[in-house]
Amino acid sequence: MRIGVVGVGRIGAHHARALRPAVTELVIADADAERARHLASEIGARAVDDVDALFSEELDGVVIAAPTAAHPDLICRGVDAGFAVFCEKPAAPTLAETRDLIAKVGDRAERVQIGFHRRFDPGYRAARRLVCDGALGWIHTLRATTCDATPPSAEFIAGSGGIFRDCSVHDFDIIRWLTGRDIAEVFAVGSDRGAEFFAAAGDVSTGLAVVRLDDGTLGTVTASRYNGAGYDVRLEILGSQRSVVVGLDDHAPLRSVEPSVDWPRATPHRDFMSRFAAAYREELLAFLDVAAGRQASPCTLDDALAAFVVAEACEVSRSEHRPVQITELQ
Numbered sequence: 002m003r004i005g006v007v008g009v010g011r012i013g014a015h016h017a018r019a020l021r022p023a024v025t026e027l028v029i030a031d032a033d034a035e036r037a038r039h040l041a042s043e044i045g046a047r048a049v050d051d052v053d054a055l056f057s058e059e060l061d062g063v064v065i066a067a068p069t070a071a072h073p074d075l076i077c078r079g080v081d082a083g084f085a086v087f088c089e090k091p092a093a094p095t096l097a098e099t100r101d102l103i104a105k106v107g108d109r110a111e112r113v114q115i116g117f118h119r120r121f122d123p124g125y126r127a128a129r130r131l132v133c134d135g136a137l138g139w140i141h142t143l144r145a146t147t148c149d150a151t152p153p154s155a156e157f158i159a160g161s162g163g164i165f166r167d168c169s170v171h172d173f174d175i176i177r178w179l180t181g182r183d184i185a186e187v188f189a190v191g192s193d194r195g196a197e198f199f200a201a202a203g204d205v206s207t208g209l210a211v212v213r214l215d216d217g218t219l220g221t222v223t224a225s226r227y228n229g230a231g232y233d234v235r236l237e238i239l240g241s242q243r244s245v246v247v248g249l250d251d252h253a254p255l256r257s258v259e260p261s262v263d264w265p266r267a268t269p270h271r272d273f274m275s276r277f278a279a280a281y282r283e284e285l286l287a288f289l290d291v292a293a294g295r296q297a298s299p300c301t302l303d304d305a306l307a308a309f310v311v312a313e314a315c316e317v318s319r320s321e322h323r324p325v326q327i328t329e330l331q
């Protein structure tokens with residue numbers, strides 16, 4: 002299997018390292034050619050001088066981890082070259098560009114996988130099985146959280162699309178995937194304590210959305226860039242018969258103040274790469290199956306659009322300070 006990787010910054014380099022043992026040949030390109038060469042020599046891959054050169058290679062698939070603004074064009078180039086395409090979320094920076102992309106990809110969409118890695122995390126998978134089996138009864142409340150230990154760079158924030166499109170979009174996707182329901186309505190607020198570059202980018206450093214699913218289930222989705230205790234991603238699923246939580250293990254960055262509780266004790270994760278290493282590996286192995294024609298995309302452009310629309314609704318809600326029906330944006 003011959004796979005290309007475009008963009009080897011934070012997440013792209015991580016993907017390239019995870020892919021290397023699983024493929025025959027790995028070809029790397031980055032806008033910063035020296036970065037591509039350096040990583041290639043470290044992991045036994047081959048760097049090409051620029052992105053154009055990568056798309057003229059004979060490949061089975063391409064993994065796109067360049068900044069979001071470049072995604073639509075790179076996805077189209079990959080599809081047009083006949084490659085299976087894995088692209089990091091979000092598929093495009095705006096709703097209009099996501100819809101335009103879906104139209105351009107057309108009936109080749111089953112060869113395009115978007116990087117919602119939580120679908121491959123063992124905890125979220127176990128929770129989904131319980132929800133599907135009805136083992137929790139009916140769900141009365143969902144509480145999702147995604148917190149960075151420290152904020153990304155000002156440059157990243159400026160191009161990220163904001164906390165709901167960048168962080169909470171993972172929670173919106175996993176709620177849809179896990180419950181099999183769509184989010185129908187949101188009310189979102191944010192605060193911008195911390196570095197000034199959040200406000201300068203029109204973003205917030207902490208966000209909270211109240212969500213209502215199309216079957217009436219209620220939930221909250223919270224995110225922060227300043228969770229000094231550690232990287233914290235959890236989902237509580239509270240049912241009429243049983244309640245479970247994803248992400249509450251020995252590394253959870255929470256400490257109980259109850260005198261009799263001395264757990265969790267392990268060092269918390271500092272970032273998504275250590276917290277989700279297994280999930281990233283599994284999603285890339287699934288992509289190799291897509292590239293080999295053994296399965297259709299397990300996370301499609303339509304899925305990406307459905308999660309993105311919710312994030313977009315949160316931004317409308319936050320700026321207009323009102324509840325927003327998802328149908329307003331459809």
Ligand SMILES: NC(=O)c1ccc[n+]([C@@H]2O[C@H](COP(=O)([O-])OP(=O)(O)OC[C@H]3O[C@@H](n4cnc5c(N)ncnc54)[C@H](O)[C@@H]3O)[C@@H](O)[C@H]2O)c1
Binds near residue numbers: 010030036052071
């Ligand atoms: N699924 C996840 O958990 C997750 C985590 C982090 C980032 N992401 C997504 O991955 C993407 C990259 O994020 P990052 O944090 O790795 O960014 P980054 O800035 O660390 O890395 C981006 C890399 O792409 C290169 N680049 C820039 N423009 C390019 C172009 N046109 N063609 C090829 N290479 C180009 C840069 O030189 C850099 O090496 C973003 O879309 C982000 O939303 C997803």
